[in-house]
Structures are given as C-alpha cells and as structure tokens.
Amino acid sequence: MGSTLTLSSTKVSSPPLPRCESMSKAPKCSEAYSEDVLPEFTPMPWSIAEVRAAIPERLFVRQTSKGLAYLARDAILAIIVWKLGLRIDPLFRSFKATAGFWAPSLEFLRWLTWGVYWWFQGLIFTGLWVIGHECGHGAFSENKLLCDVIGYIIHTWLWTPYFSWRISHHRHHRNHASMEKDEVYVPKTRSELGIPEEGKHAIDYEEYFGDTPIYTLYMLLRQQLLAFPAYLLWNVSGQKNYPKWTNHFDPSSVLFTKEQRNLVLASNAGILAMIWGVRYLCMKWGSAEVFKLYGIPWFMVTHWFIMITYLHHTDPKLPHYRNGEWSFSRGAAATVDRDFLGWMGRFFLHDVAHYHVIHHFFPKMPFYHGPEATEYLKAYIGEQYHFSDKPAFKALWDNYNDCQFVEDKGDILFYRNKKGQASYRPSSSYGKSNQESATPQ
Known part of the structure; x- marks a missing residue:
C-alpha cells in the first residue's frame, strides 16, 4: 500500500458516526441505540517505520533559518500589538476630554478595543508558545543547544517550566492513547466515576451526568483557564497511577529521573525569575496595566493551549488501548486534525491544530512541513487518519458532553457519552475479550 503515491486535496474522513454522535442533536437516540450496529474499528497494522517510509525524507529536514524567521515574525507582531495596546487608554482619555461622546458608549468602545487587543495578542503569544514547543521536540533546529535556549526563554516567559514540561510531554508522545502509560487526557473509567456495570437493571445515567448547561459551561470555563496550571501543580488530568501531589516542580517527583534533577531546578529558577519580574513591573507600571497588557493575553494562551490539546486527543471516534493492543503508531493515529479558527489558526498558531496527527507520528518534523507530509500520511493510512471540520467551540462543547468515560474491561476502548x-x-x-463489556439499554 502506498507504493505509488498521488497527492490529493481530498479530505479523508473517518467512518460516519451513528445517529447518537451528539447528545444535543439526538436527544431520543437511546430508543434506537444498539451496540451491535455501531461502526466497527480495526487498529492500524503498520509500524512507525513503514509509515515513515511513505514520507519523503526532505520533509524531515529542519531549517534553522526558517525557524528563526517565524520566531522573529511572531516577536515583531507581539511588539507592534503591545505598542498599540499602550495607546488604548490615552487615546480614549483624549476622546473623553475633547469630543462630545456619551460617556457610557465611549467606555464600551474602550473595552471593546481592549478585547480586540487581548484576542490578537493572545493568539500571537500562543504562536510563540508553539515555537517553544517546537524547540522542546528538537524540531526548531538541528542545534540542540539553540533549541533549548530559545525554548527555555519563550516557555519561561509564558509561565511554562520548559525542561520539566518537555520531559513529561515527551513521555506523552511515547505513550499516547495507552491507558496505563500516557501522561495527559487519560480517560476516566466507569468504576472511577462510581457507575455500576450494565446488567439486568437499567442505569439512570441522569443521576451521574444530569448537569445543567450552566454548570457544564462553568466546568468548561474552569478547564480552559485553570487546567494547565492544575496539571503542572497537581497532575490534574494526568496519569492516575502516579502518587498524590505529583507535580512538575519537585525534582524528586516520579516524573523525573535523578539525572534530570538539575533540569527541573533550572526550570524552577526561570519561573521564580518571572515571579520577580512581574512583581517589579507591577510596582513600576501598576498591576492593572500589567494585567491588561500581559496577564489577560497569557490567560488566552492557557485557554487556546488547553482547547487545542483537548480537541486533539478527545473525540468519540478516537480509541484508547490497554495491554498488548497499544503500539506507538496506533497511539499516534489516535489523534485528530481540526480546522481550528480558520486562517487565524493557520497564521498565528502555525497550523498546530490543523496538522497534529503527523506531529504525533514524527515529533521532530518541523511544523512548516506539516501540510505536505499530512497528504502523504493520509494517502498511506487512509481511514485511520482522523480529521474534523466541526467549528472549534462546537466541538469543544460536544466532546465535553460526549466523552465521559471508558469501560474498565477491554483492550480497545472508546469514549461513552x-x-x-x-x-x-x-x-x-x-x-469478545477485546471488546467493551457494556451494552447500555
């Protein structure tokens, strides 16, 4: 398969989902639901070496000059937008003093302008974070020292402990979709939620998941703004086999080896320097000014980063594996590319969401080769490749509702809603030994 390759822009999609794909679309689908008629999934048979052989070697070449050009572009954009942000309040104060604007409307326009600043500066900052992520994988340049220096500066500036996170993130890539070994977005199981197994008596799932839309929205907002700091500090959403209080700042954490101790300390030193730096700027410029110009854009980075990674790894069509059914190539294929924010996602976020599947197969491949390499990947693995053009915020809402838990039994698992x-x-x-045990009535 793939011996003769013809590139095509045709979208290769997964098998169509049954009528019950979205809770919001099919409130009565439980009446027609039958596990026996669900689309069947067969794990991909190819090794990572076979998949790599289908990708031209030139697409694995890392060009330092090109990486530096993207870094310079993002840095210049951030400075320009920051300079414009410095003018917002003085501009509206001058309007207030010289023009006959109605005060409430002027105040509304001022905050609307700040909103535009936060949106675009947040995207630019996220693009810089993506450059740091490239450095962590060694995809920015063949020069490892250059990768680490640039990655350390960018990630520290955006409150990410570079070396500590790089270590756990590499482990995530090596073990993605493994229930026993993956680092993040490990699905909760039926027993962990206290839901009994399906049997003679029907289960009232409303009792376990009967949340109001307002409460679901609250939980989503909490996830979007706090999930990344919570993961770094308390391993929230991380591997459940780790001891309590596992975090990315303790050099003796189970996350790290003794040889990695100094790298963790270096990451901590960077975060401590940021604490001092932000405190100094708050004293010099005022906390409100620092929060508006830097703090809120940083929260936007956290939001975009969590939203992107959550949607990469969470979807009803994506399998998780136990025991011998897992392999690196199967784990890499258990991700999904998304049309995330259209042109803004492509330009500001360096296509990080549009071409994530190829990144999981080959983390050292530069992001700018992602579009072409993905065409080769799609042609080779066919329906094992996942893509979604669902609007990002709708996908976030649907997946948060539809991806609740997996079964305790079985080696190939799919989320249940x-x-x-x-x-x-x-x-x-x-x-049957590899199938999930439950058949909800």
Whole structure:
C-alpha cells in the first residue's frame, strides 16, 4: 500500500458516526441505540517505520533559518500589538476630554478595543508558545543547544517550566492513547466515576451526568483557564497511577529521573525569575496595566493551549488501548486534525491544530512541513487518519458532553457519552475479550 503515491486535496474522513454522535442533536437516540450496529474499528497494522517510509525524507529536514524567521515574525507582531495596546487608554482619555461622546458608549468602545487587543495578542503569544514547543521536540533546529535556549526563554516567559514540561510531554508522545502509560487526557473509567456495570437493571445515567448547561459551561470555563496550571501543580488530568501531589516542580517527583534533577531546578529558577519580574513591573507600571497588557493575553494562551490539546486527543471516534493492543503508531493515529479558527489558526498558531496527527507520528518534523507530509500520511493510512471540520467551540462543547468515560474491561476502548453510549466498537475480528463489556439499554 502506498507504493505509488498521488497527492490529493481530498479530505479523508473517518467512518460516519451513528445517529447518537451528539447528545444535543439526538436527544431520543437511546430508543434506537444498539451496540451491535455501531461502526466497527480495526487498529492500524503498520509500524512507525513503514509509515515513515511513505514520507519523503526532505520533509524531515529542519531549517534553522526558517525557524528563526517565524520566531522573529511572531516577536515583531507581539511588539507592534503591545505598542498599540499602550495607546488604548490615552487615546480614549483624549476622546473623553475633547469630543462630545456619551460617556457610557465611549467606555464600551474602550473595552471593546481592549478585547480586540487581548484576542490578537493572545493568539500571537500562543504562536510563540508553539515555537517553544517546537524547540522542546528538537524540531526548531538541528542545534540542540539553540533549541533549548530559545525554548527555555519563550516557555519561561509564558509561565511554562520548559525542561520539566518537555520531559513529561515527551513521555506523552511515547505513550499516547495507552491507558496505563500516557501522561495527559487519560480517560476516566466507569468504576472511577462510581457507575455500576450494565446488567439486568437499567442505569439512570441522569443521576451521574444530569448537569445543567450552566454548570457544564462553568466546568468548561474552569478547564480552559485553570487546567494547565492544575496539571503542572497537581497532575490534574494526568496519569492516575502516579502518587498524590505529583507535580512538575519537585525534582524528586516520579516524573523525573535523578539525572534530570538539575533540569527541573533550572526550570524552577526561570519561573521564580518571572515571579520577580512581574512583581517589579507591577510596582513600576501598576498591576492593572500589567494585567491588561500581559496577564489577560497569557490567560488566552492557557485557554487556546488547553482547547487545542483537548480537541486533539478527545473525540468519540478516537480509541484508547490497554495491554498488548497499544503500539506507538496506533497511539499516534489516535489523534485528530481540526480546522481550528480558520486562517487565524493557520497564521498565528502555525497550523498546530490543523496538522497534529503527523506531529504525533514524527515529533521532530518541523511544523512548516506539516501540510505536505499530512497528504502523504493520509494517502498511506487512509481511514485511520482522523480529521474534523466541526467549528472549534462546537466541538469543544460536544466532546465535553460526549466523552465521559471508558469501560474498565477491554483492550480497545472508546469514549461513552452521558447516556453510556459509544460511537464505535472494536472489530468483531478482535474477539469478545477485546471488546467493551457494556451494552447500555
């Protein structure tokens, strides 16, 4: 397969989801739901070496000059937008003093202008974070020292402990979609949520998931703004086999080896320097000014980063594996590319969401080769490649509702929604031992 390759812009999609894909679209789908008619899934058979052989070697070449050009572009954009941000309040104060604007409307326009600043500066900052992420993988340049210096500066400036996070993130890539070894977005199981197994008596899932839309919105906002700091500090959403209080700042944490101790300390030193620096700027310029110009754009980075990574790894069509069913190539394929924010996602975020699947297969491949390499990947693995053009915020809402838990049994697992229903099932060729045990009524 793939011996003769013809590039095509045709979108390769996954098998169509059943009628119960979205809770919001099919409130009565439980009446017609049957696990026996769900689309079957067969794990990909190819090794990572076979997939790599289908990608031209030139697409793995890292060009330092090109990486530096993207870094310079982002830095210049951030400075320009920051300079414009410095003019917002003085500009509206001058309007207030010289023009006959109605005060409330002027104040509304002022905050609207700040909103535009936060939106675009947040995107630019996120693009810089993506450059730091490239450095962490060694995809920015073949010069490892240059990668670490640039990555350390950028990530520290954006409150990410560079070396500590790089270590755990590499482990995530090596073990993605493994229930036992993955680092982040490990699905909760039925037993962890206290839901009994399906049996003779029907389960009232409303009792477990009967949240109001307002409460769901609150939980989503909490996730978007606090999930990354919570993961770094308390391992929230991380591997459940780790001890309590596992975090990215303790050099003796189970996350790190003794040889990595100094790298963790260096990351901590950078964060301490940021604390001092922000405190100094607050004393010099005022806390409100620092919060408006830097603090809120940083919160936007946290929001975009969590939203992108959550949607990369969480979807009803994506499998998780236990035991011998997992392999690196299967884990890499258990991600999804998304049309994230259209042209803004492509320009400001360096296509990080549009071409994430290829990144999981080959983390050292530079992001600017992602579009072409993805065409080769799609042509080779076919329906094993996942793509979604669902609007990003709708996908966030739907997946938060539809990806609740997986079963305690089985080696190939799919998320179940708030009614205990899955969208896919393992192929019957894998036998009952590899299938999820429940069949919600």
